Amino acid sequence: MSELNQEYKPLIVAFCCNWCSYAGADLAGSNRLAYPADVKIIRVPCSCRVNPMFILRAFQRGADGVILCGCHPGDCHYTTGNYYTRRRMSMLFSMLDYLGIERERTRVEWVSAAEGAKFASTMNDFAKKVASLGPNKRLEDLRCKP
């Protein structure tokens, strides 16, 4: 990595479902499991609340990576929400890949309320991957850059 990249801190938006992943993030906190401060969490009732527009919006506004966390398939608080998420995001991410957007900038991860450790390790890993890609250039909106 170049010296430039050592300075670079990626901005990561994490959408977390209220019932599993947000609680998982809370548990990571309770257990003092560290992950980079670059990760900012937005609480949604269910992963299926996340509209592809929110993800693109994050990139437009300067995010370098977007991760979506929900209950494990089969464990959705609303029974079926994450099954739709899984299809929607599979399709959306495949389309972004098709447009030549780096596929490592997006991720879906299932994190239960009990998986504080998984939450932290997922965020550490994702932040590392995104950092290695460097700033998001392919879905940026120059008007939102300083």
Add this chain to the structure above:
Amino acid sequence: MQRIGVFVCWCGSNIAGTVDVHAVAEALKNESGVVFSTDYQYMCSQAGQDIIKNAIAEHKLTGIVVCSCSPRMHEATFRKTAAAAGLNPYMVEIANIREQCSWVHKDMLSGTEKAVILGRAAIAKVHLNAPLIPGQSPVAKRALVIGGGIAGIQTALDIADAGFPVDIVETKPTIGGKMAQLDKTFPTLDCAACILTPKMVDAAQNELIKIYSYSEVSQVSGYVGNFDVTIKRRARFVKEDLCTGCGLCTEKCPQKKVPNEFNLGMDTRRAIYIPFAQAVPKVATIDPDYCTMLKTGKCGICSKVCTAGAIDYTAKDEFITEKYGAIVVATGYNPISMEKFDEFAYSQSKDVITSLEFERLTNAAGPTAGKLLRPSDGEHPHKIVFVQCVGSRCDSCAEKGKEYCSKICCMYTAKHAMLTRDKYPDTEVYVFYIDVRTPGKAFDEFYRRAVEEYGVHYVKGMVGKVVPQGKKLMVQASDLIDGKQLHIDADLVVLAAAIEPDKSARPLATMLTASMDTNDFFTEAHPKLRPVESPTAGVFLSGACQGPKDIPETVSQASAAAAKVIGLLCKDHLTGNPCVASANEMLCSGCSQCANVCPYGAITYSEKEFRMPNRTTLMRRVASVNPAVCQGCGACTVACPSGAMDLNGFKNNQIMAEVDAICRN
């Protein structure tokens, strides 16, 4: 424009240790709409809440942001605070700067920076918040209890005691459940039947309790306060209202070779049967799998001997639908299959039995009339080996057994060992254990008595294998304390099989949209604070369907669930969650994408007349959401391409405002 107040909590040093709370409060003062910003040691304390209340009044705040611990912790608290100060409780947003900031970041600089950003996001969201008023729905004042074991019976009795009608649905021909099969109960050794059967009779005689035995729940719709439940009453071919339970038919039935499930297949019953003498309802049932009349049309003996004329070979399954305000799940447990543990020779020898089978063998109403005899040859066993933790505490990667501790085995094994030594002092009894777990009132004393007074050999170690050899069972085990390998020629081996939730629980959970853990135990709304409620509103948990439990625990949980149900049924109306979806009819195209993804069937469509420009009208199909049914997941909002469907409390523009605020640096 909102007038927003920001309240940054130190949480002692929990937040203030890694986040410069004062700097956060100062930085957020600069955000648009913020007219007041402060920090305090404990915002959730009375003094902290007073700060909030005073600020709302003094600065005429229209929205507040509390930067504190997780909203899962104190969102409700601060909403109440706001409401007390006259602010709509949904004008409160929490920025989680403890669990998701101060506790996970070590560096003051980045922690503070992130806390400011999280605060900004909450402020951005609050700008777009609108006061929400929860809807109300009426409560059907009747409860349903699914499962008629001791848990279900106790819950039903308590609910009925409070004056509410309650129905019990039980799949077996009789209520009573596992407890009816037990001989004695630990740690007092009173007889299970003596304490259970009076309760069964109470339930049967209580005017407010209706028992649907030999029945199952086939469909559930609706929501808390308004469940519509379809109950399938399986045809028992005996009219319940006419049968007197005299039992004559069960003596005359020529089909004698039916394995008796009540005695776990250790003896037989007839094709028409009453499970046991104290069954409730005491009504005969014809087993269609074995009845010659039902299978070939030839026989009819039971009909001939029945003086009450109760036999009806033409009976069909019936479906009844009833409205309930609350549902209690009490589906109980079963011992796991011993198939995967063949090192213990369960399938090779009749003399290797499970503990539940042992209960039947020692029960006076059991296949041996209470005499402890070997199932293989009916001889009295002189050397008995009990093996604990069979299938419990297994690692998931071992792919057999369960990861959890089944909790009740230590105590019932002590009970079995003690009773054996008590009745048959000439019998040598070994118990192989990994740990002996006896937390419970008078539990450890009980176990110590087995060792000290009754001379049971407790061996720390596990049985490696059991090999049938002639009439004996060669048990190879380790004694870890003495550092020996033991070889015991036992007459009987009793396995303390792990317990698992009843198989009916999983499909039931799907019908109820109640969540389960990976072991198929029902999940409670909160493991500590709401242990008898399911996260699905209106669904409550009683007994071992929620996790392994002994009788006293089951009964106390059953009563707790009943108390929750009574609390619910006492209300005339329920206040709903206002964070539900709603459709903007002007934007809705009626395409049904949203209804396709709604797990609750909360969305319906109607043709509606719209006033169009130039004085025309148009009939158009539009969606509407039943706010009492909607649970607020938001699946519909993404299925809707036009954005007609939006979710109160988590609106599209609110989430995007959060995104914008987070990315703004």
Add this chain to the structure above:
Amino acid sequence: MTNEQLKQEILRISNVNVTKCMKCGKCTASCPAYDEMEYHPHQFVSMVNNGDIQPLLNSDSIYRCLSCFACMERCPRGVEPAKLVEAVRLMAVRKQGANRMKAEDVPCMLDENTPGQLLVSAFRKYSK
């Protein structure tokens, strides 16, 4: 090597997670070579966990284990004691000149009733 280094080496070779053991002793209860062994399967698990490798290396137990894998099969926690025995044995025979069996020993072991295959496997197992 220090005890801790020895332990890490054993764990690396065996890829066994010894902390999963709940000390039930089922491995030892299942062991057909119990009487032959100085240290038994559950002791291997416990001693490795404690870094007590040296006694194991010096013990004949590592050559008494039949590698029947009964302990692995029966363990309810998925700990694999036989792999630990194997790892300790590998560590022992990998040392310079520590071959348990030498080529020149083989002829004197030959006898009509011993299957040739047995000697071949034993040679592979006990030598570098």
Add this chain to the structure above:
Amino acid sequence: MQTVNTQTLIERASALLQDGTVSAVLGWKRGEFDYDMTPAVFTTAEELAAGFVYNDFCGANLSKYLLKKTREIQGKILVFLKPCDTYSFNQLLTEHRIHRENAYVIGVPCSGMADIHSIRKITGEGIARVELTEGGLLVHTLYDDAPVAVSYEDAMADRCKTCKSKKHVAYDELLGEEGDVLDSHRFDEVAKLEAMTPDERFAFWQGELSRCIRCNACRDVCPACTCEKCVFDNPDSGVENKAPGGDFEEKMFHIIRAFHVAGRCTDCGECSRVCPQDIPLHLLNRKFISDINKTYGEYQAGETADQRPPLVNFTQNDPEPSDVVKGGHDHA
């Protein structure tokens, strides 16, 4: 060359107007030149005789007009639908956008439609007249050049070269012969893009999408885009935008539009036909169709009128996003 001629259609339409079966006819109207047909509503036999036409330049898919026209016109509307148009028709029925009883569908066979832009690429500008002959098109220019012969194959619109079906999936009556669902190789171009490196793909789409002028023709013509109000037109939606303010906006628009019609798009190809900037928009939609087919099983939107689109459906064993998005080249 179409196998059913204008006259046959006019006669049938006139008869149905006459006997009161239908109160209006949705068809194509002759224009100034030989190739500029406009979708139009006809209410009398005279109007039909004067202007109705069906020939190689009737590419417009009329199904979406039913949405607007059935609201305006009392009684049944006769609509002529080519095979690919019937898929759109079914999809509109699926989504309750039109009522079956308000439409009388006559299926017309289609041997592929000509595209004036493809012809211009061969003949150059200044087309005075296009003569339809047995062997192909004879194009006369304004200048003193000799007429140019263009084969039907060369004149055909790209979307027709990879036609997915000659079979009508909905109709009340059918003129001419029924065709079959074809094995169309329509995903070849998608596969070609998928085989590129991400950098190449990015460069390709950047080049294409940067030409977008946000005229919304693709959306406005699309039979799947039937929202009462599009999110991109709604000032309250938070994503409304009128003109591309930068590279991002047109990507956002086209990704979201393709996503909104994913699982609902019948691949009629109208988006690419109408794009004034020649952006191959159908390649976005086809990517979704191809992904859906590969991931969740073959699905053809509009095949019947009661299907549940794959993105509002699921199975418990669907693959994870990380498994779907792989293959092709990795980023460094």
Add this chain to the structure above:
Amino acid sequence: MLKCNLSQLDNLFAAVAEAMPLYLPTQGKNGANYTKWQAGAVWSNTCNTQKGPKDLFFPQSEDLMAFKTQGKTIEIIDTRNEAEDFAVFGVRACDVKSLEILDRVFLSEPKDSYYASRREHGIIISLACNRPTENCFCGSFGIDASSPNGDVTCWLTEDALYLRGNTEKGEKFMALAAPFVTECDDTAAEAQKEKIQKIMARLPLADLKTDAFGGGKTEEFFNSPQWAKLSESCLGCGTCTFVCPTCQCYDIRDYKTNDGVVRYRCWDSCMYSEFTRMAHGNNRNSQKERFRQRFMHKLVYFPENNDGVFSCVGCGRCLAKCPISMNIVKVMKALEGEQNG
């Protein structure tokens, strides 16, 4: 008159481009469009470009100013760059005329300083149309495709380009072109003019008349039953507007950036349902009304306010681009036919 041999043309372009940005039609994937000349670029003589030169003077979206917020203070920033001269080569008669129409809108008081500055600095080098197409009807609006206006007018023959400077600005260009041209008489250019006029006469739309239209005709046409018919298949897209060289409607919007607001304007289309949406709602609710507005504006309202000048130049782009092939020619013929018939 000056003559530039075609072999010298690229050198001429290079010399101009050295001094100022030079825009001229080049072939792209979707036909010819104005692009900035760079070494190696190939000028396209296609008649006509997909989009006119309007974008160079009135871009589709353009930042007007920006606001930067810091805490609760706002700073206003002028986002304009220093204007510089530029040249546009190969502009057809219709497009030259279209700029004159835009001038009437943007340069009348209050002047649009953004547009004005570009007009001031833009040098228009026009070119007579050797091969007008079937879509062309500039003649109907009194435009002579054989003799366009502009700061410089050019004619192209088989072997040379003939240039005539018309204005002071034009002389700037001529000065740059000087090394590559020679003096000559008008003969060749006149001959080319004649050739062009012959083709013009036989264009299919040559006899399209505008007599029926003009200021003061509102009542004749506003309530015509033809509008319903004409607009019935209109998709309501913005294609005609965005390819039209004379359409000049725009919307001013604020874009919230990460640290403030960018105020920009972008083309708007009267065909859009949100066009002229006001606090009370929209005053044109149906596509028929929107459709009517567009053509009434071109044919009646604009001439009424602009000395009888129509705001259509007959470039034919809408004929080529409309997804449903509805266009101003069909509208004019239908309305005129109705009036006559």
